[in-house]
Amino acid sequence: MAIRTQPVTVNLGPQHPSTHGVFRMRVMFDGEEIVDVEPVFGYLHRGSEKLAEERTYTQIVTLTDRMDYVSSMLNNQAYILAVEKLAGIEPSPRGVWLRMIASELQRIASHLVATGFLLQDLGALGTPLIYAMRERENILDMFEMLCGARITNSYLRPGGVFMDAPSEFWPALDRGLNDIVNTIDELETYLSGNEIVFSRTKGTAVLPKELLINASITGPMLRASGVDWDLRHRAPYDYYDRISFERKLHTASDNYARYWVRVQEARESVKIIRQCIEQIEPGEVRPSFDDVPRLIRPPVGDAYAAIEGSKGELGFYLVSDGGIAPYRMHVRASSLINLTLLRDMLIGGQFGDLFVTFGSVDLNMGEVDR
Amino acid sequence: MTGPKLIDPYGTPAGADPRGALQSITLDLDRTEGESVNQMKSTHLEPFPDPVLEVPDDLKRSVIVSSVDYLLNWARKSSVFPLQSGLACCSFEMISAAMARFDLARFGMEALRASPRQADLLIVAGTLTWKMAVPLRRLYDQMAEPRWVISMGVCATSGGPYYQSYSVVPGVNHIMPVDVYVPGCPPRPDALLYGIMQLHDKIRRYSLNGQAAGHE
Amino acid sequence: MTTVWSGNALAEAIEAFAPGSVESSAGTDVWLKPESISTVCEGLKTRSEFKFDLLSSLTAVDYIDHFEVVYHLTSLPMNASAVLKSRVGHGRTEASIASVVPIWRGADYQEREVWDLMGIRFDGHPNHKRIMLWEGYPGHPLRKDYVTYDQSIASTAPGAAGSQEGAE
Numbered sequence: 001m002a003i004r005t006q007p008v009t010v011n012l013g014p015q016h017p018s019t020h021g022v023f024r025m026r027v028m029f030d031g032e033e034i035v036d037v038e039p040v041f042g043y044l045h046r047g048s049e050k051l052a053e054e055r056t057y058t059q060i061v062t063l064t065d066r067m068d069y070v071s072s073m074l075n076n077q078a079y080i081l082a083v084e085k086l087a088g089i090e091p092s093p094r095g096v097w098l099r100m101i102a103s104e105l106q107r108i109a110s111h112l113v114a115t116g117f118l119l120q121d122l123g124a125l126g127t128p129l130i131y132a133m134r135e136r137e138n139i140l141d142m143f144e145m146l147c148g149a150r151i152t153n154s155y156l157r158p159g160g161v162f163m164d165a166p167s168e169f170w171p172a173l174d175r176g177l178n179d180i181v182n183t184i185d186e187l188e189t190y191l192s193g194n195e196i197v198f199s200r201t202k203g204t205a206v207l208p209k210e211l212l213i214n215a216s217i218t219g220p221m222l223r224a225s226g227v228d229w230d231l232r233h234r235a236p237y238d239y240y241d242r243i244s245f246e247r248k249l250h251t252a253s254d255n256y257a258r259y260w261v262r263v264q265e266a267r268e269s270v271k272i273i274r275q276c277i278e279q280i281e282p283g284e285v286r287p288s289f290d291d292v293p294r295l296i297r298p299p300v301g302d303a304y305a306a307i308e309g310s311k312g313e314l315g316f317y318l319v320s321d322g323g324i325a326p327y328r329m330h331v332r333a334s335s336l337i338n339l340t341l342l343r344d345m346l347i348g349g350q351f352g353d354l355f356v357t358f359g360s361v362d363l364n365m366g367e368v369d370r
Numbered sequence: 371m372t373g374p375k376l377i378d379p380y381g382t383p384a385g386a387d388p389r390g391a392l393q394s395i396t397l398d399l400d401r402t403e404g405e406s407v408n409q410m411k412s413t414h415l416e417p418f419p420d421p422v423l424e425v426p427d428d429l430k431r432s433v434i435v436s437s438v439d440y441l442l443n444w445a446r447k448s449s450v451f452p453l454q455s456g457l458a459c460c461s462f463e464m465i466s467a468a469m470a471r472f473d474l475a476r477f478g479m480e481a482l483r484a485s486p487r488q489a490d491l492l493i494v495a496g497t498l499t500w501k502m503a504v505p506l507r508r509l510y511d512q513m514a515e516p517r518w519v520i521s522m523g524v525c526a527t528s529g530g531p532y533y534q535s536y537s538v539v540p541g542v543n544h545i546m547p548v549d550v551y552v553p554g555c556p557p558r559p560d561a562l563l564y565g566i567m568q569l570h571d572k573i574r575r576y577s578l579n580g581q582a583a584g585h586e
Numbered sequence: 587m588t589t590v591w592s593g594n595a596l597a598e599a600i601e602a603f604a605p606g607s608v609e610s611s612a613g614t615d616v617w618l619k620p621e622s623i624s625t626v627c628e629g630l631k632t633r634s635e636f637k638f639d640l641l642s643s644l645t646a647v648d649y650i651d652h653f654e655v656v657y658h659l660t661s662l663p664m665n666a667s668a669v670l671k672s673r674v675g676h677g678r679t680e681a682s683i684a685s686v687v688p689i690w691r692g693a694d695y696q697e698r699e700v701w702d703l704m705g706i707r708f709d710g711h712p713n714h715k716r717i718m719l720w721e722g723y724p725g726h727p728l729r730k731d732y733v734t735y736d737q738s739i740a741s742t743a744p745g746a747a748g749s750q751e752g753a754e
Binding site for chain 2: 014016017022028037038042043044045046050051054062063066070129151152
């Protein structure tokens with residue numbers, strides 16, 4: 001005898017212990033199976049694009065690092081590349097090497113957060129997250145040596161960085177890199193040897209690669225399905241063409257693959273930083289104020305520049321009318337676009353997979369809502 | 371299976387159940403919620419007065435009001451349970467404050483409760499927008515007294531770097547009365563701990579025959 | 587290294603398969619007529635000389651007498667990029683353009699955001715609702731004629747209305 005069931009719609013509201021930020025989903029369940037999902041966001045929409053029309057180009061750097069707040073240096077780098085393309089500024093070499101080091105450290109910190117929160121959502125309440133955050137504190141200490149702030153560090157300026165690294169930064173960086181490699185090995189033993197992680201993340205929320213490309217999804221989600229697309233390799237910016245690194249690919253495109261790609265990318269970032277330390281040379285970290293004035297007035301026109309952020313392609317589109325503030329700034333937010341296929345990933349799955357899948361997309365609400 | 375007739379405009383994903391899309395029937399719900407946000411925005415334009423504790427004159431030099439009060443306040447301040455309600459960047463400094471380096475467990479506060487019914491302290495960490503103000507006010511209303519509010523970061527105190535934005539509440543004290551303001555963008559975890567210690571100092575001053583904490 | 591299509595080369599190639607759809611071209615940009623967006627984008631995605639399978643970014647800019655919708659396209663197999671633009675809403679009348687969601691699914695949330703903040707309609711979008719702001723919000727904030735902050739809250743603001751913050 002067939003039991004008549006009725007689907008129930010539940011609101012997983014903006015405040016929830018597992019949603020990474022203020023994100024709301026209306027989910028329709030039939031028992032344990034998810035029938036439909038409607039994501040609702042905008043709870044952190046602060047109007048950065050409108051405010052940017054009233055700030056000078058240097059002041060907007062502070063707005064950009066509050067967007068994706070776990071990867072501030074990467075946001076700064078994307079914005080500064082767009083400004084340099086728009087205004088035709090030639091950056092100074094030492095500044096470029098320093099900002100590459102800062103960006104790769106920030107990428108490691110962001111992936112540590114993603115992995116730590118995955119293990120928290122799977123049920124290991126707190127302990128692996130504390131290990132990951134303890135390592136992130138070391139990285140934030142290094143950022144504090146560079147520019148004085150831990151999280152929202154407006155470290156980059158058009159043409160380079162704000163100030164040079166102090167002398168105690170370089171030995172701390174050497175020690176820190178060894179510690180990071182040890183922590184990544186430790187976290188990888190949780191992922192690659194743990195029966196619970198395997199059975200809960202392997203084979204869930206599989207996405208075919210054509211659908212991923214059609215939905216404009218980039219970053220670790222795309223590399224977890226076997227597509228070799230990394231902007232540092234295909235469209236090198238800064239000095240990434242003088243660095244060699246591997247793109248780690250996985251073909252399964254399920255939750256486990258997405259996490260595996262992030263952990264491996266953190267290892268590759270360590271290699272990139274070591275190559276940067278070898279190739280950096282002394283010099284000025286930003287052009288003098290005769291070449292690049294404090295108040296930049298780029299010529300009339302527009303420019304789009306994108307970097308490989310920790311979540312995917314992070315791009316800035318700037319339109320200038322010749323004044324000290326941009327006429328229009330648009331952020332191509334990788335987290336917002338990575339959210340496009342949430343419905344496809346969740347429908348047909350079980351309720352227990354909902355937050356694991358949502359965590360594997362690795363969203364950041366500051367970037368989704370801006 | 372009974373249920374409303376849904377229309378799926380994307381086509382069904384491969385292998386999924388062809389029952390339709392939720393988003394085709396939720397427009398009315400969105401409109402109702404939008405009206406409630408507009409309602410909140412039009413009525414909450416003046417800030418709430420800050421809850422200041424009046425300690426009587428002859429007891430000004432001593433904060434021990436009575437032995438029952440002393441014990442009750444000591445018990446309350448030693449086990450404040452915060453609510454997990456981080457909104458933006460400051461939430462990461464709040465999480466760092468609960469992690470191993472800046473340990474929040476030494477104050478007895480490491481249990482960040484998920485449900486507002488079990489929490490005493492609402493740390494508003496991050497920028498508050500008008501759309502989020504409605505759920506946040508509902509969270510505050512669901513907390514049982516005594517309840518306290520810490521406004522962490524300049525975005526929650528006054529709107530911060532987003533002060534003149536079209537969708538940002540200029541300070542969480544427009545929505546609920548605030549006990550401690552912690553400035554910073556973001557405040558370091560040590561600064562948050564200092565704010566929490568100030569709150570503990572404030573909790574010591576409450577009295578049973580005075581005003582209850584968080585009572586409106 | 588990514589090859590960037592120059593505006594003139596892309597305009598010629600588009601005219602070859604969809605004649606009459608290009609308005610003008612300059613630098614790296616091509617301006618298309620709004621009614622030909624669907625056919626041109628379908629061709630750009632499927633034809634073998636282009637293969638633009640990833641829509642990097644979709645946005646809109648408010649030039650006072652018209653709006654401009656900007657598409658940034660990327661081709662993964664050929665490692666190329668291109669920029670398309672289209673002018674709509676001349677004279678600030680009702681601005682609308684065909685939606686490219688049937689071609690590239692990634693345009694979904696980006697078009698909803700342009701509708702929400704700029705007020706340009708996308709015909710054929712499957713879920714044409716506001717995304718960042720709430721339903722019932724008065725106006726479209728990113729337009730140039732929208733006041734920066736609410737006049738109703740201006741009573742608690744320190745300066746006069748319209749004072750530029752951070753002019754230095």
